[in-house]
Amino acid sequence: MTTIKVESFSLDHRTVVAPHVRQAEFFETPGGDVITKYDLRFTQPNANIMPTAAVHALEHLLAGYLREELSGVIDLSPMGCRTGFYLIRLGKAPEAEIARALVRALEKVLQADTVPARNATQCGNYRDISLFGAQEYAKEVRQGLLDKYA
Secondary structure: OOOOOOHHHHOOHHHOOOOEEEEEEEEEOOOOOEEEEEEEEOOOOOOOOOOHHHHHHHHHHHHHHHHHHOOOEEEEEEOOOOOEEEEEEEOOOOHHHHHHHHHHHHHHHHHOOOOOOOOOOOOOOOOOOOHHHHHHHHHHHHHHHHHHHO
16 A cells, blocks of 8 residues: 555644634646645634534635735635644745635624525535634634734
């Protein structure tokens, strides 16, 4: 059996202090482009797990809002453990710059009155979305990031 190295499996989750932004990995393509993966940790691992409806709403909202705040966003994916998201981006940027963009995106989440693509045509599980839940986590994470990265 081949052992595949997964960066997040080598992270000691007991030492994580959420919320945070952490550059997890970066890759250089054969063409010389850099792709960076950031750990956007919202809650404390193994202590505070976000419900799926809140994660799902945050995913829909942040997918657009982070693209408005940062160039080169390739993807925003929820962590299976429901403690945060992975941001995949073309290029490298300091963690503080990503954190400031995330704060601005979370401020937009707090102002949202609906979740985009919340319908059977655009989403495979549109009934399991909570704007209220997303906004509650957005408040907490925004303040925590401001405390760390202001």
